[in-house]
Amino acid sequence: MAAQPILQAIDVHKAYAAHVALNGVSLDIPEGSIFGLLGPNGAGKTSLIRIITQITGADSGEIRFRGERLNPSHIAQIGYLPEERGLYKKMKVGEQLLYLARLRGMSRADATDRIKSWLTRFDIKPWAEKNVEDLSKGMQQKVQFIATVLHEPSLIILDEPFSGFDPINANLIKDEILALRDRGATIIFSTHRMESVEEMCDSIALINRSRKVLDGPVRTIKDQFKTQTYEVEGKGRLMVMHPDFEVLEHKERENGHFYDVIKLHAGTTPNDLLRYLIGNVEVHAFQELIPSINDIFIRRVRETMPESLLEAEPVTA
Amino acid sequence: MDKIWLIIQREYLTRVRKKSFLIMSLLGPLLLAGSMVGIALLSGSSEADVVAVRDESSQQILQRLTSTDDIRFVAATGRNLKEATEAFKKAKPKQDALLYFPASFTLDDSKGIQLLANGNVNLKRQSKIKKAVDKAVGELKLSRSGLNQATIDNLKANIELDAVDLTQVGGRKNNVGATTGAAYVLSILVYMFIFIYGVQVMRGVGEEKSSRIMEVMISSVKPFQLMMGKILGIAAVVLTQFALWMALSWGLTTLAAPLLMKSEAKSPPAAAVSGVQQAAEYSKAPAADAPAGNAAVAPTPAAASNPWAFLNGLPVGTIIGGFLFFFLGGYLLYSALFASIGAAVDDQTDSQQFMFPITIPLILSYIMSINVIINGDPNGPLAFWLSMIPLTSPIAMVMRLPFGVPMWQLLLSGSLLVLGFIGTTWVAARIYRVGILMYGKKVTYGELSKWMFYKG
Numbered sequence: 001m002a003a004q005p006i007l008q009a010i011d012v013h014k015a016y017a018a019h020v021a022l023n024g025v026s027l028d029i030p031e032g033s034i035f036g037l038l039g040p041n042g043a044g045k046t047s048l049i050r051i052i053t054q055i056t057g058a059d060s061g062e063i064r065f066r067g068e069r070l071n072p073s074h075i076a077q078i079g080y081l082p083e084e085r086g087l088y089k090k091m092k093v094g095e096q097l098l099y100l101a102r103l104r105g106m107s108r109a110d111a112t113d114r115i116k117s118w119l120t121r122f123d124i125k126p127w128a129e130k131n132v133e134d135l136s137k138g139m140q141q142k143v144q145f146i147a148t149v150l151h152e153p154s155l156i157i158l159d160e161p162f163s164g165f166d167p168i169n170a171n172l173i174k175d176e177i178l179a180l181r182d183r184g185a186t187i188i189f190s191t192h193r194m195e196s197v198e199e200m201c202d203s204i205a206l207i208n209r210s211r212k213v214l215d216g217p218v219r220t221i222k223d224q225f226k227t228q229t230y231e232v233e234g235k236g237r238l239m240v241m242h243p244d245f246e247v248l249e250h251k252e253r254e255n256g257h258f259y260d261v262i263k264l265h266a267g268t269t270p271n272d273l274l275r276y277l278i279g280n281v282e283v284h285a286f287q288e289l290i291p292s293i294n295d296i297f298i299r300r301v302r303e304t305m306p307e308s309l310l311e312a313e314p315v316t317a
Numbered sequence: 318m319d320k321i322w323l324i325i326q327r328e329y330l331t332r333v334r335k336k337s338f339l340i341m342s343l344l345g346p347l348l349l350a351g352s353m354v355g356i357a358l359l360s361g362s363s364e365a366d367v368v369a370v371r372d373e374s375s376q377q378i379l380q381r382l383t384s385t386d387d388i389r390f391v392a393a394t395g396r397n398l399k400e401a402t403e404a405f406k407k408a409k410p411k412q413d414a415l416l417y418f419p420a421s422f423t424l425d426d427s428k429g430i431q432l433l434a435n436g437n438v439n440l441k442r443q444s445k446i447k448k449a450v451d452k453a454v455g456e457l458k459l460s461r462s463g464l465n466q467a468t469i470d471n472l473k474a475n476i477e478l479d480a481v482d483l484t485q486v487g488g489r490k491n492n493v494g495a496t497t498g499a500a501y502v503l504s505i506l507v508y509m510f511i512f513i514y515g516v517q518v519m520r521g522v523g524e525e526k527s528s529r530i531m532e533v534m535i536s537s538v539k540p541f542q543l544m545m546g547k548i549l550g551i552a553a554v555v556l557t558q559f560a561l562w563m564a565l566s567w568g569l570t571t572l573a574a575p576l577l578m579k580s581e582a583k584s585p586p587a588a589a590v591s592g593v594q595q596a597a598e599y600s601k602a603p604a605a606d607a608p609a610g611n612a613a614v615a616p617t618p619a620a621a622s623n624p625w626a627f628l629n630g631l632p633v634g635t636i637i638g639g640f641l642f643f644f645l646g647g648y649l650l651y652s653a654l655f656a657s658i659g660a661a662v663d664d665q666t667d668s669q670q671f672m673f674p675i676t677i678p679l680i681l682s683y684i685m686s687i688n689v690i691i692n693g694d695p696n697g698p699l700a701f702w703l704s705m706i707p708l709t710s711p712i713a714m715v716m717r718l719p720f721g722v723p724m725w726q727l728l729l730s731g732s733l734l735v736l737g738f739i740g741t742t743w744v745a746a747r748i749y750r751v752g753i754l755m756y757g758k759k760v761t762y763g764e765l766s767k768w769m770f771y772k773g
Contacts, residue, residue: 017767053536055754080536084756086529091331102323103537147533 004067006031006155006186007052012061014047021047022058023210029188029203031154034181036201036218037190038293043207045190046083049157052188053080065155076105079153083160083190085144087132093119093143094128097150104151111150118146122172138169145173149180156180157188162196174200194293206297213300218293225296228264229289230273233257236281244268244276261289320538321546328521328550333557342558346565366413366442369393371401374422381453388445390416402433414438416446424458499636499719500690507644507715508683512676514555514648515655519668521547522659522753531753540750544660545742548652552645632721639718639727646734647711650741651675657745660752661760661768671760682709686716695720705730707737744769 005028014022022044029035037045050056052063054075063070065077088096094115101111119125122142127135132143141164149156158177162170177200181187189197198218205215214221229248232238235257238247245268249261258281264273270288277283291299332338365386370379371393382390391412395401398417405415415433422429432438432446459469522544525531534543658671682703689700695717703713704722710730714722751768752760 017771050754055532055535075537078536080533082529082532082536084529084532086531086533088331088525088530089528099323099327100533100537103320103534 003031005029006066008064010062012051013059014051015059020210025212027205027212027215029186031186032184033202034187034189034200036197036204037188037207038194038204039192039207041192044210045207046159049159049190053078053157076151077154079148079151079156081144081148081158081161087140087144089133090131092129092131096132097147100147101150106151114150118150122146138166141165141169155186159190161189194297198293204293206300208301213304221296222290225291230262230270231287231289232260232262232277233285234281234283238281245273321542324543324546325550325553328547329553332554342561346562346569350566350569365389367391368446369405369412369415371398371415372418373420374418376422376424376457378418378453381456382449388449413442424454424461427454496719497690500716503640503718504683504686504712504716507647507712508679510555510644511648511651511679511711514551515651518548518551518652519655519659522656523665526660526753535753540753541746544656544746544749548649548656552648555648636718640715642731643711643714643734646738650707650738653742653745657748657752660749661765663756678708682712686713690716705733707734710734
């Protein structure tokens with residue numbers, strides 16, 4: 001049996017006056033992983049996060065943190081970087097970090113030590129005595145990130161983490177996130193820009209129109225959505241018609257080079273195709289076409305569309 | 318609870334450390350003392366009204382019009398009304414009014430008396446003149462009926478009223494000037510502080526909202542904790558400021574007392590400047606027209622050296638305790654409402670429309686309290702009801718305190734205020750909770766009322 005997930009959502013419902021935000025969402029978030037919570041704007045991601053961070057409560061259903069029903073004592077173990085981020089503008093960086101850390105239950109002494117080490121790591125130590133409003137945007141972002149992880153939470157929730165970060169800071173943050181994961185923290189990414197986190201996520205859940213449409217380890221999902229399609233590059237003449245496969249795309253290039261996209265028919269293995277290719281042409285490249293999470297999402301949404309149209313839930317922006 | 322304490326600390330320290338706080342703390346008492354001295358000087362320097370009298374009747378009324386410290390009657394020059402009017406206009410030193418008795422004026426037909434002046438004659442002056450004329454005509458009638466002057470003088474009653482307050486133990490002699498002055502100052506203070514610091518709460522919440530720190534905060538603490546932390550933190554700032562003001566005012570008046578005493582010696586009537594506050598009472602309170610002979614107000618040499626002597630005879634303990642209670646209660650009640658406005662709107666400029674219904678009871682209770690003082694009816698039905706309704710009681714009750722309020726009313730009003738505070742805080746917290754995370758939505762009253770019933 002797999003280790004206990006750090007966070008479980010069980011059949012969570014949440015409705016606002018005008019619309020349903022979450023409709024029976026269940027999730028397991030494995031400990032020590034990077035988990036992508038993906039979906040278009042208004043799908044319900046932020047609603048779910050606000051329930052996990054105890055900003056709002058669910059109408060029904062349950063959230064369990066390490067098997068325990070979520071309660072205020074867990075706040076100290078969760079770090080949250082909201083999409084709408086900000087700091088007290090007229091407060092000094094050091095004081096602000098200390099204040100936020102203490103609100104999360106840290107002692108003054110511990111917090112002071114850790115603030116020092118984080119400021120040193122991010123190279124902004126001389127700024128501890130400056131007011132936040134005097135900092136550049138990039139530095140404010142660093143401070144904001146420090147505030148999120150300062151109390152060494154075991155669960156870190158980052159809502160649209162890279163929006164607003166410049167590329168240099170985004171990379172810095174990315175490295176820090178991986179380092180945190182390696183030290184045992186669990187990270188939830190929430191984003192509608194799926195390609196931005198695809199490479200970092202171990203598992204994902206796709207949410208659309210208040211429902212979870214898909215979840216699981218990235219590898220498994222991709223395997224599941226593979227279409228037995230291969231890219232082939234080479235030199236020579238390739239048979240376009242064959243009983244075992246179908247050429248979806250064919251491009252002739254100079255000097256008899258070609259590029260083809262080939263879909264295998266059921267029962268054919270990639271090795272069968274390769275064997276055939278080797279016998280007929282000079283193979284330069286052979287690679288499986290793996291769908292991106294974005295493609296999978298779009299396919300999945302199309303598949304589930306009739307159902308959601310039937311229920312006629314209002315779309316929210 | 319720990320977290321509320323942290324929030325209170327932050328709200329308190331960030332405000333107290335600001336330069337503006339220091340400036341307000343220093344400038345406040347100076348401004349207060351300065352304006353009071355100013356008022357005292359203005360009212361102290363006012364000279365007696367000079368009224369020229371043109372008497373064409375045969376009643377010799379001028380001799381009967383008695384001049385006092387307040388008003389002086391002189392004969393008008395000129396042979397007829399026209400010349401008298403010209404002379405009045407050119408008179409040096411300036412005369413305030415010209416009183417004209419026509420030839421047709423007799424003791425039994427007192428029609429046709431005119432009061433001429435450049436512009437309007439104010440009501441107070443009119444009533445002074447009318448009183449003097451009334452008295453003169455009355456005396457003339459008495460002497461016509463055969464009484465001699467000695468008898469007439471003997472008939473004058475020369476009444477002095479000592480109002481005694483039975484709500485105080487042993488019956489305390491009422492000191493109208495000090496009481497009225499204290500009532501004014503206290504109600505202004507409550508009004509001002511609730512307003513200034515209520516708006517500070519609103520702006521603090523608005524700042525948290527517009528700087529987008531709200532969501533980070535709310536993931537650490539409950540909205541109610543955040544709201545109450547801010548309100549209580551600012552309450553601590555108010556109390557600090559208040560304590561500083563008191564200490565500084567005390568220091569200032571103690572320092573200034575010897576200086577004021579010197580100027581007293583030069584300029585009678587001395588009572589008007591015996592203490593900064595006391596002087597203000599005189600200038601503001603019509604009831605303080607009382608003659609300087611009023612024993613409780615007129616400073617004995619000992620009292621003059623102590624600028625706080627005017628407090629003697631006031632129920633100081635009740636006033637301070639009551640002031641703190643009703644001020645804090647009112648502040649908590651109103652600032653919760655202000656906080657909910659700050660939470661509801663995105664933009665500070667939108668807050669105006671929602672502030673309106675909150676400022677109305679505040680301003681109304683202030684104006685009505687002033688009215689009650691002016692009408693001299695601090696225990697009447699209007700004053701009673703104003704001091705019971707939680708929205709108006711903080712100002713109205715504080716205004717009544719110096720006059721003495723029965724204990725049962727204090728307790729009833731106090732409990733109602735606590736209930737009112739709990740009620741508004743409940744409403745405000747529910748609006749606050751929804752509002753702080755709501756961006757880009759045009760808020761209406763209908764919307765606000767819906768928020769109250771949102772589920773957690």
